Amino acid sequence: MARPTRSQDWGFPRWRGYGSAREAKPVRLCDRHGCEQPGDCPAPKSPNNPDRWYFCRDHAAEYNKGWDYFAGLDAEEAASREQAERRGASAFASANHYAWGGPGDGTRSRDEMRALEALGLESDADFAGVKAAWRRLAKENHPDVRPGDASAATKFQQVQAAYEVLRAAEEAREARPA
Numbered sequence: 001m002a003r004p005t006r007s008q009d010w011g012f013p014r015w016r017g018y019g020s021a022r023e024a025k026p027v028r029l030c031d032r033h034g035c036e037q038p039g040d041c042p043a044p045k046s047p048n049n050p051d052r053w054y055f056c057r058d059h060a061a062e063y064n065k066g067w068d069y070f071a072g073l074d075a076e077e078a079a080s081r082e083q084a085e086r087r088g089a090s091a092f093a094s095a096n097h098y099a100w101g102g103p104g105d106g107t108r109s110r111d112e113m114r115a116l117e118a119l120g121l122e123s124d125a126d127f128a129g130v131k132a133a134w135r136r137l138a139k140e141n142h143p144d145v146r147p148g149d150a151s152a153a154t155k156f157q158q159v160q161a162a163y164e165v166l167r168a169a170e171e172a173r174e175a176r177p178a
Helices: 057-064 076-093 110-119 127-141 150-175
Strands: 041-044 052-055
Touching: 041 057, 052 057, 110 127, 110 150, 127 150
Parallel strands: none
Antiparallel strands: 041 052
16 A cells, blocks of 8 residues: 655645646636637626636627627616716726826826927926927927938927827817816
8 A cells, every 4th residue: 555645735835836736737618619718708607697608818708799788778877877887986087197007197198208208398287388398399490490400300300299199198188078
């Protein structure tokens, strides 16, 4: 009769890293017929039921494509539910400066911050200041004013690109509902 060998996982701390087990890990395949991809995206089989389908990413996207949060509600109920959802999520909007995307208080993207830096402005500059800085730098570095100066031409192109980024962002901000 053979004695069982002792596991290397005994005691604290563990003597080997997590996930370095020798036994095979079970892989759940996608529940879509004929799919051989790993099924790592759970989807409910029916409302209020704990049973789940497990799809790969492609089939999960296909499953969720026609999903409508407001299905079965009339227009008034859908509007009131949307308003309640927005009201409940407003605290997250005030904390958006903790997001991964951009620096500062979160109101400007990383591209906008680079554009402000190219124009020599602070991050809290308004669009009137942006326009004034753009005009001043464009007049100084315009190829007609400084012909043959390659650095002025490069600076002019940089200023133009920065202004376009900030103008597009300002138009998007104005188009957004308050």
